[in-house]
Amino acid sequence: MIETNEALAVRGGPKAVTAAAPANWLHGTSEIGEEEIRAVTAVLRSQVLFRHAGDPANSPVAHFEALFAQMTGARHVLAVNSGTSALIAGLIALEVGHGDEVLVPAYTYIATAAAVLAVGALPVLVEVDASLSIDPGDMERKVTDRTAAVIPVHMRGVPCDMHRVMAVARRHRIAVLEDCAQANGGTYGGRHLGTLGDAGIFSFQHYKIAACGEGGALITDDRRVFERAAVYHDSAYAFWMEEQAQKTNTPEAVEQWKRTCFLGENFRQSELHGAVALEQLRKRDRLLARTRAIKARLWPACEAIPSAAMETLNDREGDCGISLVFFMPDADSAVRICDWLKAEGVRCGTVFSKAFPDRHIFYHWDYVMNKRSAFRNGAPWSLERQPPRVRYSRDMCPATVGLLERAVMLPITQKMTDPYVDQVCGAIEKVARGWRD
Numbered sequence: 001m002i003e004t005n006e007a008l009a010v011r012g013g014p015k016a017v018t019a020a021a022p023a024n025w026l027h028g029t030s031e032i033g034e035e036e037i038r039a040v041t042a043v044l045r046s047q048v049l050f051r052h053a054g055d056p057a058n059s060p061v062a063h064f065e066a067l068f069a070q071m072t073g074a075r076h077v078l079a080v081n082s083g084t085s086a087l088i089a090g091l092i093a094l095e096v097g098h099g100d101e102v103l104v105p106a107y108t109y110i111a112t113a114a115a116v117l118a119v120g121a122l123p124v125l126v127e128v129d130a131s132l133s134i135d136p137g138d139m140e141r142k143v144t145d146r147t148a149a150v151i152p153v154h155m156r157g158v159p160c161d162m163h164r165v166m167a168v169a170r171r172h173r174i175a176v177l178e179d180c181a182q183a184n185g186g187t188y189g190g191r192h193l194g195t196l197g198d199a200g201i202f203s204f205q206h207y208k209i210a211a212c213g214e215g216g217a218l219i220t221d222d223r224r225v226f227e228r229a230a231v232y233h234d235s236a237y238a239f240w241m242e243e244q245a246q247k248t249n250t251p252e253a254v255e256q257w258k259r260t261c262f263l264g265e266n267f268r269q270s271e272l273h274g275a276v277a278l279e280q281l282r283k284r285d286r287l288l289a290r291t292r293a294i295k296a297r298l299w300p301a302c303e304a305i306p307s308a309a310m311e312t313l314n315d316r317e318g319d320c321g322i323s324l325v326f327f328m329p330d331a332d333s334a335v336r337i338c339d340w341l342k343a344e345g346v347r348c349g350t351v352f353s354k355a356f357p358d359r360h361i362f363y364h365w366d367y368v369m370n371k372r373s374a375f376r377n378g379a380p381w382s383l384e385r386q387p388p389r390v391r392y393s394r395d396m397c398p399a400t401v402g403l404l405e406r407a408v409m410l411p412i413t414q415k416m417t418d419p420y421v422d423q424v425c426g427a428i429e430k431v432a433r434g435w436r437d
Contacts, residue, residue, distance in 0.1 A: 008434050009343035016427035017345025022415035025347070027291075027322060028204070028211030030415055031283045032276075039275035049271050052240050061274030065217070067281055072192040074200075074219035076226035079274060080233050083181040083203025085267035086216035087115035090199045091149065093220075093229035094175040096121050098383045100148035101390065103174075105134040106362040106397040107404065108153040112179055113368050120380040121148065122390045125362050127399040130312040132156065132325060132351075132407070135399070136164035143168070146385060149175040154183035154193050155360075156409075157209070157320025158313060162188045162196045169197075177201065181216075184209040185288045187318035194219050199229070204277045209320065210284045212276035215269055227260050235264035290414035292321035294421055298410060301428040302326050305337070306435050308408075324410045325351075331405040337435065338408055344427035347411060352404035361404060363394050 007013025024030035039060065048054035051061040065077040080086045096102060098120035104113050106125045113123040124147070127138040134152045150169055152160040162178075169176045176197030180186065184202050186193040194200020199222070204215035218229050231237050238261035269277075302324060303310055311325040328334040334350050341348050357364040366372070369392045371381045384390060395401075416424075 006430060006433060008340060008431065009345075010340045015343070015345050016430050017420070017423040019417065019420040019423050021345075021347065021420060022413050024415060025411055025413045026207055026211070027209045027287055027413060028280050029206060030413065031280065031287060035279040035282070036276050039279050040272055043271045043275045046271075051268070051271055051274070056244075059274070060271050060278050061269050064269075064274045064278040064281065067278060068202075068217055068219065071281065071284075072195055072200075072219055074192075074195055075221045076219065076223065078218045078226060078229050078233060079269040079277070080216045080218065080267040081269050081273070082214050082267070083179075083201055083205060083208075083216040084111040084115055085233065085265070086201035086203070086218045087112065087151070087177070087179065088118050088265070089229040089233045089267060090177045090201050090218050090225075091115060091119045091121065092232040093218075093225045094149055094177060094198055095228075096148045096175070098380065099146070099385045101144060101146040102148060103134075103139055103142055103150040105151075105153050105155075106400040107132055107155060107360060108151075108179065109181070110359040110365050110368070111181075112151055112153055113362075113365060116151075117368075117380050120383050122380060122384055123368065124390060125392070125397055126150075127397050128155075128403065129161075129399075130309070130327070130403065131158055131161065131314055132311065132403065133158060133160040133314075134165065136161055136168055138399075139165065140168045140172075143172045143174065144389070146389075147172065147174050149177055151177050151179050152197070153179040153181075154186055156325070157183045157186050157322040158311070159183065159186050159188040159193055159315045159318050161314045166196060181205075181208065182322075183320055185284050186320045188315045189318075193318070195221065198222060199225050204273075204280065209287065209322065210277065210280035212273045212280060215273045215277050231260055231262060232264045233267040235266060237264060287414045288320055291412050292319070294412050294414075294416055295319070295321035295324055297421055297425060298324050298412070298428070301425045301432070302410070304429065305432040307333070308337075311407075322412055324412060325407050327403065327406045328408060329406065334406050334408050337431065340431045340435070341408075341427065344431060346424055346427050346431075349409055350405075351407040351409055352401065361400075362397060363401065368392060369394060 100121040104123040129135040178200035181203035199220040241257040
């Protein structure tokens with residue numbers, strides 16, 4: 001460690017960041033304004049809270065689906081009540097079922113694995129790479145004759161290496177359900193995330209880029225996948241569609257929905273949530289333009305930190321820019337440089353700790369690791385084809401743990417002002433000058 005003439009805050013020097021930090025670091029909720037208030041008020045005044053209770057032409061949920069189709073380029077959009085519901089409906093739509101194996105990255109919110117369990121399938125954990133998204137090499141190693149699907153998760157708005165993911169999936173003839181819960185508005189190779197696989201899902205939950213409290217969506221270009229997802233998301237959906245077809249005197253459509261009908265759930269989105277989601281979508285691209293610009297300014301400052309390695313961006317232009325990650329040589333140096341940066345006023349943190357139960361990391365998925373079931377018969381674990389092969393342990397994905405232990409993450413919000421960003425860059429550069437191995 002070599003001292004410089006510039007006193008670091010961690011050693012008693014002046015704090016570098018003195019500008020006001022954002023009051024709200026969330027993306028969608030910090031954009032809530034009069035538009036959302038007017039939209040919700042209009043729904044309440046209409047006294048129509050259910051999309052099939054009124055004129056479809058006036059349905060906020062229907063308008064949300066239409067706008068999302070336009071923004072993503074997807075042929076079909078289905079609004080649901082959560083990202084988890086979208087995952088479950090998507091897996092059913094892709095005919096994933098009891099005893100199947102589904103490849104899931106070891107770094108994703110536990111809901112991804114929970115959705116697999118909900119349809120009676122078994123999550124098989126796959127390592128992540130330096131993009132902190134699914135490692136296509138390990139993905140291929142985990143494919144078996146029981147693998148039915150893979151769920152690549154675009155974590156923190158960073159696109160997966162979809163070229164390699166799709167190549168592996170097509171080679172082994174497995175379905176691809178993109179989890180874009182944290183990547184609404186991201187792209188890969190000029191295409192919107194969620195449109196590269198067989199289907200894609202999105203979350204509009206409180207913490208997401210566009211938020212309506214609780215909400216989700218599934219997109220696909222495959223009409224059959226859409227129909228199966230639609231029927232499963234609403235146990236009466238086929239009947240609603242039959243009624244509409246009868247009103248428009250289209251007997252072929254009536255028969256179509258009769259043939260498609262099967263057991264479903266209630267994952268419908270309410271008009272109140274649809275109204276908020278619609279207004280949030282209209283603000284999304286402006287929001288992401290700002291986060292991307294801020295990340296571009298922070299990147300060179302972080303890149304200058306001695307011994308730091310920047311995250312892999314599989315598509316720099318398609319990255320949502322809602323966080324920035326770099327890796328230190330070991331866990332201790334990651335903790336130490338976080339302490340230095342925090343002392344200067346930089347909002348940051350390490351990603352993994354055995355002590356803090358972050359449910360985005362497989363290590364802390366207790367009910368998966370211990371194969372706990374809600375049912376007396378032990379399903380879905382008891383539904384596994386014989387001989388049983390899916391096993392879990394907290395040391396099963398060492399590459400993922402190794403990366404996460406060394407990772408330092410800086411959150412980015414569109415509410416960061418230019419003076420604040422300037423001072424954060426200066427603080428990082430100050431720490432970089434004072435840091436030596």
